[in-house]
Amino acid sequence: MELRQLKYFLAVAEERNFTRAAELVRISQPGISAQIRQLEGELGATLVDRSGRRAELTAVGEVVRDHARSVLAAVEALHRAVDEMNGLVRGRVVVGMVRACTVTPLFDALSGFHLAHPGVEISLVEDDSDRLVERVREGTVDLALVGVAGRAPGDLDGWQVVSEPIVAVVPAGHPLAGHDGITLAELCAHPIVCLPPGTGIRAVLDRSAAAHGLTPAVALQASAPGAVLDLAARGLGVGVLSPSMVGGREGLRTVAVTDADVPGVLALVWAPVKSPALRELLLHCRRSFGEPRPGTGTAPTGTAAAHRSAV
Structure with a gap:
């Protein structure tokens, strides 16, 4: 059994169609059909019912689907763990910032992170603070510098950079x-x-x-x-x-x-679950903004002079 066979099988399970699944995993339709037949032969059971217009999973196929997801998730976690042990960070981070942002410590953090981890792609997006908070919740933005009223959202991790009237x-x-x-x-x-x-x-x-x-x-x-x-x-x-x-x-x-x-609060926020790349970026943010004061979640107030932003 090969990991790619499990990936192909999950693609068919999600698309309910061999042609669309083949396009998704970038293989020919005959190729994906052959790989899944090999998987069925090794397991000794039919996983996909091909008799109808859609490729539906059999009862055995539904069980295999759940296990396949767990296996591939474990393999991905294994790769992440090895990368962390080797000091390697790969992938992509999406950073959001309020419009008209001129907060130089954020730019310094991005620069330092890029020099330390050139293999990570950095995407920078501008938006209103309310929308950025929602995008962090949705998972389409990893880290955002936002302006909020009173305090940062309680369901996200983060710390205050500036609090002003x-x-x-x-x-x-x-x-x-x-x-x-x-x-x-x-x-x-x-x-x-x-x-x-x-x-x-x-x-x-x-x-x-x-x-x-x-x-x-x-x-x-x-x-x-x-x-x-x-x-x-x-x-x-x-x-x-x-x-x-x-x-x-x-x-x-x-x-x-x-x-x-x-007060008007400028804050860095991120979702509680962090990728290795985001953890590394947060280290650079702490160096650039200054460590939050213990128990406050607030960066040292001396950094406020560096921030002129559309909070």
């Missing part, structure tokens, strides 16, 4: 420019320029306002913090961002929002 951003001469702090009610009395739904900062604004029975009047939204600042500087609305997104932008005043209790 929202602030109002206005040009000199704006009615709010002379305030040291304003309330959400005062903020919501003006047109607002903010990041779109699906981003952490927008979730913080909406959730904080809803907790006070308020509805923000979002006049304009832009996917990049720089665009929000440009629009606010031109008097088109009060910008709402986090302090690290504003930086030292000339001509703009940052005003604290005193009763917005939900």
Whole structure:
């Protein structure tokens, strides 16, 4: 019995068709039929009923299917274990990041990982934070840098990189420019320029306002913090961002929002089950971002200055 025969058999079991199964495993249709007949001859039982329009498994075939899956899974686990013992990492990792991301420690981690493991293919995708979280849950993204309101999703592993409040951003001469702090009610009395739904900062604004029975009047939204600042500087609305997104932008005043209790969090998240490649990438992330503080799941706050991202 050969492992390839089990693979061919599982392809037929899944496709219920010899032609489609042959295309799936890249072998000719006569070839896959011959291999499965050899498997049946060795086992002394018919595994596939060929009498109908579809290739259906016999009762024995259904039992063999379950065992074949277990055998091939064990072989794959064996290969992974040997690779880890040899210090080899292969495969592919898909990394997600929020749109307009300029978080240099993430780029440093990807660079260091690529130099250490050139055999691993790295794919980088941009999306809104809400969608990235879902893609991590689905398994189509291995690791994601996302912006969330309050805390990272509890069903995923990860740690916080930055936790910041929202602030109002206005040009000199704006009615709010002379305030040291304003309330959400005062903020919501003006047109607002903010990041779109699906981003952490927008979730913080909406959730904080809803907790006070308020509805923000979002006049304009832009996917990049720089665009929000440009629009606010031109008097088109009060910008709402986090302090690290504003930086030292000339001509703009940052005003604290005193009763917005939900912080904007930038976090690395991943599914609890990790491939060897992802485990290695996480080591590089820890070196670049700094080790999370014990018991907090939060990276050292000194890294915040390096992060300007659409949280």
